[in-house]
Amino acid sequence: MMKGKTVVLGVTGSIAAYKAAELASQLVQVGTRVEVIMTEAATQFISPLTFRNITGRPVVTRMFELASEYSVEHVALAEAADVVVIAPATANTIAKIAAGIADDMLSCTVLATKAPVIVAPAMDVNMYENQVTQENIAKLKARGFVMVGPGYGRLASGKMGLGRLVDISEIMAAISQVLGKSGDLHGKRIVVTAGGTQEPLDPVRCLTNRSSGKMGYAIAEAARDRGAEVVLVTAPTALPRPYGIDVVQVTTAQDMYEAVQKAVGKADALIMAAAVADYRPKKMAESKIKREKADKLVLELERTPDILGEVRGNFLRVGFAAESEELVANAKEKLRKKQLDLIVANDVSAIGAETNSVVLIDRTGSIDELPTLPKREVADRILDKVASLLSS
Numbered sequence: 487m488m489k490g491k492t493v494v495l496g497v498t499g500s501i502a503a504y505k506a507a508e509l510a511s512q513l514v515q516v517g518t519r520v521e522v523i524m525t526e527a528a529t530q531f532i533s534p535l536t537f538r539n540i541t542g543r544p545v546v547t548r549m550f551e552l553a554s555e556y557s558v559e560h561v562a563l564a565e566a567a568d569v570v571v572i573a574p575a576t577a578n579t580i581a582k583i584a585a586g587i588a589d590d591m592l593s594c595t596v597l598a599t600k601a602p603v604i605v606a607p608a609m610d611v612n613m614y615e616n617q618v619t620q621e622n623i624a625k626l627k628a629r630g631f632v633m634v635g636p637g638y639g640r641l642a643s644g645k646m647g648l649g650r651l652v653d654i655s656e657i658m659a660a661i662s663q664v665l666g667k668s669g670d671l672h673g674k675r676i677v678v679t680a681g682g683t684q685e686p687l688d689p690v691r692c693l694t695n696r697s698s699g700k701m702g703y704a705i706a707e708a709a710r711d712r713g714a715e716v717v718l719v720t721a722p723t724a725l726p727r728p729y730g731i732d733v734v735q736v737t738t739a740q741d742m743y744e745a746v747q748k749a750v751g752k753a754d755a756l757i758m759a760a761a762v763a764d765y766r767p768k769k770m771a772e773s774k775i776k777r778e779k780a781d782k783l784v785l786e787l788e789r790t791p792d793i794l795g796e797v798r799g800n801f802l803r804v805g806f807a808a809e810s811e812e813l814v815a816n817a818k819e820k821l822r823k824k825q826l827d828l829i830v831a832n833d834v835s836a837i838g839a840e841t842n843s844v845v846l847i848d849r850t851g852s853i854d855e856l857p858t859l860p861k862r863e864v865a866d867r868i869l870d871k872v873a874s875l876l877s878s
């Protein structure tokens with residue numbers, strides 16, 4: 487979605503301005519054309535030369551600069567933009583935009599553009615919490631600006647508080663979501679499950695599996711970036727909370743079953759990428775099981791709810807089959823038994839890995855064997871199928 491798009495990156499006079507260089511670099515790496523506009527104050531913190539070299543494009547710093555290719559047509563970048571991103575955004579620039587002031591190239595571009603505008607504030611906590619800044623931010627939100635952050639943490643003043651520029655990955659996710667708004671899953675509600683459930687044995691121990699959650703998170707993020715409204719029902723993972731996705735945290739298979747039941751209300755598709763325990767301890771010990779108690783410990787297990795088998799409704803149902811043998815035959819059997827629309831068959835070796843090689847089998851019997859790909863690419867191939875099944 488980002489390839490070939492024009493991102494106008496506004497950099498303002500914050501101590502966090504140096505982080506915008508990394509943002510520009512990541513944008514260039516995903517194939518966007520990056521046009522940087524710096525405020526006068528921003529040039530005190532980082533040199534235009536840095537952005538000139540990263541983007542390979544002229545950097546606009548002054549509205550009346552004759553050397554700039556944009557000097558004559560002061561709204562040229564406003565028209566060229568697919569998205570305008572202000573990162574970091576100072577309290578001053580936020581106030582100017584909220585008031586409609588256009589006295590430098592950045593504020594002028596924001597006032598003139600019809601493209602979506604993403605604002606990532608960075609400032610001292612007292613500046614951020616000041617009522618006037620809060621009112622300005624509320625005004626921008628009400629006008630449809632996308633606010634990303636600020637985050638909580640250590641600020642340049644040494645204080646802890648809200649005001650940090652969010653991680654570049656979060657700004658990238660926001661850009662990706664904004665650019666994908668009218669993608670092929672626009673208007674669709676997709677529920678995705680991820681992670682490995684944990685079934686408690688006692689207050690400190692549990693039965694679980696090696697699922698990292700990466701496949702499910704990749705599907706959720708890819709669906710978000712194709713315009714879908716996404717709910718991610720996730721068992722514990724070490725992954726950061728994804729931007730722009732409604733996340734429901736669960737622990738056990740029973741929790742996941744209940745959360746999925748609730749989430750699928752208005753869903754168009756349910757994609758079950760989670761590794762859900764098939765069995766759980768019949769009884770959870772109330773206190774920690776002691777080693778000295780006995781030489782041997784026998785656990786009695788009982789079945790957990792079969793989420794895919796039981797959750798039905800007027801939505802597409804996609805399952806995963808992780809098999810150690812007879813991959814396609816077992817996956818076909820699962821597709822038939824659970825009356826799924828699509829099954830993604832993968833070898834158990836995919837669990838925890840960065841890549842996956844999957845076979846997609848749909849309800850019509852069509853079989854698509856994909857090469858080994860990064861999980862995000864596998865996610866997009868699964869969603870190609872989901873989009874086409876939804877439209878048929």
Ligand SMILES: Cc1cc2nc3c(=O)[nH]c(=O)nc-3n(C[C@H](O)[C@H](O)[C@H](O)COP(=O)(O)O)c2cc1C
Pocket residue numbers: 497498499500501502525526527528575576577578579580608609610613
């Ligand atoms: C060392 C230093 C750091 C600053 N950091 C910030 C900041 O993080 N956020 C902010 O809103 N203002 C910050 N300011 C104040 C702005 O630079 C100042 O308000 C400036 O006029 C902003 O101009 P601009 O919005 O046109 O870039 C800082 C000033 C100095 C001297």
